[in-house]
Amino acid sequence: MSARKTAAIVGGGVIGGGWAARFLLNGWDVQVFDPDPEAERKIGEVLDNARRALPALYDKALPAEGQLSFHDSMEEALADVSWVQESVPERLDLKHKIHAQINEFAPADAIIGSSTSGFKPSELNEGGDTRVIVAHPFNPVYLLPLIELVGDAAICAKAGDILRSVGCFPLTVRKEIDAHIADRLLEAVWREGLWLIKDGICTTEELDEAIRMGFGLRWAQMGLFETYRIAGGEAGMKHFMAQFGPALEWPWTKLMDVPEFTDELVDLIADQSDAQSGHMSIRALERLRDDNLVGMMRALKKSGTGAGGVLNAHEALLPTAPQGDLPVTVDRVIPQSWTDYNGHMNEAHYLEVSAQATDRFMEMIGADADYVAAGKSYFTVENHIRYLDEMHAGEAAKVTTQVLAGAGKKMHLFHSLLKADGSVAATVETLLLHMDLTARKTSVPDDPVAAALATYASAHETLPLPDGAGRHVGQRDPS
Incomplete structure (x- = not known):
């Protein structure tokens, strides 16, 4: 190759x-x-x-x-x-x-x-x-x-x-x-849908509502057979098949017969489709579709289910950002789902980005998923956020992280959220304490984690104190 x-x-x-x-x-x-x-x-x-x-x-x-x-x-x-x-x-x-x-x-x-x-x-x-x-x-x-x-x-x-x-x-x-495989399933639904519309049972919009308000949501994360397995209850798939199998003999479907594509049927479907969606251009419909898909697929990432598992596996293959004087702990774009009625990123997601930066820095010093599974982690006890500029959907965003202190149980970080032009959109100062998850009490970190954190702290102590560090809510700007 x-x-x-x-x-x-x-x-x-x-x-x-x-x-x-x-x-x-x-x-x-x-x-x-x-x-x-x-x-x-x-x-x-x-x-x-x-x-x-x-x-x-x-x-x-x-x-x-x-x-x-x-x-x-x-x-x-x-x-x-x-x-x-x-x-x-x-x-x-x-x-x-x-x-x-x-x-x-x-x-x-x-x-x-x-x-x-x-x-x-x-x-x-x-x-x-x-x-x-x-x-x-x-x-x-x-x-x-x-x-x-x-x-x-x-x-x-x-x-x-x-x-x-x-x-x-x-x-x-x-x-x-x-x-x-998939188009054969789609063809079956398409054929049955044509009959339902031709026979006046529903309109194109009503048929689409039946899909997207019901089984379409289930299929997105479980498919057909896993969904039906749940329908069988504690008795499982065999019970479902025994209960609903006889329905296959009932005259519910016209799958083996296709309605004739007459001019009347084509006009009927086209007119109903125009009434349903004609107020939007094709490009606007595509953007609406994409935004909905991104939102659902991002939700599936949380559980690693369906398409979410594919995204997680692919994301793990993506290279980390090149490092400079300060480690880059986030390198991403702003999704549309993070914006609000003002058209820019909602304030809660500034904190979410900083949480991602903290998680990434924890991984860098060895406090990763295996460390947490072993019963130890860092917990956030205080944050201070400064909102300095708007961020919009599709904008590139990076976070650099400076260690202000890292000794004993404490980890004191300063995250700077940078726009594509290098300007600062926000800063988040965060204080964390190391925890023993079994005892639910503070504790000192394991030696390798403590040493890695100390190395960053030593390297960063020669850097200037970042603008905004140590500020509190309402503090006057001395300038």
């Missing part, structure tokens, strides 16, 4: 643009081939949304963004790449034509993935000397982690390693089948 992290995107529509954003924002260079004269504009708009949303999922900074380039020839776009992602329209003859060109120009060791939602690898590679696997994403590709992989086992394994490195969740399908 090429040492250079470069991906080629063939077809720059909604899905291709999402792939470009996923790779680009994870530090890969991206080379795009799409004859559409609007491709650069379209991908640029997808990237604007991705830059706003994807970094907000993480509490660490993503790698430096890669370089994006557009190319007039397939050969030029595929030069020296490790991954090629084809996202052209779902026409098998077109895919065969494109795959033949990709096979001719792509490096021999490059992964060649197709975003196809329906075709099988045997169909994609039929009648040609090609080596394409299915790498089927879900929109928005830059946020949703699931990628369905279908095809040669060795290639899928290599593809899975790369996908995990950019924050995706590769799911290898055991046997090839039309439409893979």
Whole structure:
């Protein structure tokens, strides 16, 4: 595999643009081939949304963004790449034509993935000397982690390693089948939904409410079968199957029958959809979708459930910020969910950032998760926050931490929250005491932790006292 992290995107529509954003924002260079004269504009708009949303999922900074380039020839776009992602329209003859060109120009060791939602690898590679696997994403590709992989086992394994490195969740399908796994489930819901609307049971808005107000929330963190396992109560899945299995024979569903796509049905659905969402532009809907996804996925990070587990695993792979005179203990962007009715970051989240900085500094001196599990930690006993400037969603934020004192049971820290231009948005002075969690009393830290803290304290005592240190609420500024 090429040492250079470069991906080629063939077809720059909604899905291709999402792939470009996923790779680009994870530090890969991206080379795009799409004859559409609007491709650069379209991908640029997808990237604007991705830059706003994807970094907000993480509490660490993503790698430096890669370089994006557009190319007039397939050969030029595929030069020296490790991954090629084809996202052209779902026409098998077109895919065969494109795959033949990709096979001719792509490096021999490059992964060649197709975003196809329906075709099988045997169909994609039929009648040609090609080596394409299915790498089927879900929109928005830059946020949703699931990628369905279908095809040669060795290639899928290599593809899975790369996908995990950019924050995706590769799911290898055991046997090839039309439409893979997830789209078959979506198709079942789609077919039943068409009948419910055609028969006047509900509108498009009411059907969407049934999903998002109920089982959609459960599915986001437990899926289908784990949800039903709980429905079986203490008796478990066997009880659920015995209780609800007979319903499979009841005439509830029309899944084996599809309503005819008449002009009347199309107009009915289109009119209802316009009434439901026509007051918002597509870009505004995308931003609303992204903000909702970021909020839910960040919530899932707390428990490590579902997509939250994928985010935690990816975040652990992200490099820490380079250190200067003072350690950088936070390096991230401000998520939209941290802003309030004033349009800037709510005051509570200034403290949350400082808490993250304290946690990171504790890890740096050895008071990490294993230390806490062994029954010892530091507890915050006092904070003083100065709010000096507004911070907005999408802004880069760093925190530097200076040790004002670190001896015995005490750890006295001063966090400075810095904006991208280096100006100070807030300071938080915090005093912590070391605790024995078993006795629930203060105690001296273990020798390695005490020594590491003392090393920082000694190095920082030669630095000037930071502006604002020792202030109290209402204290007059001497200037």
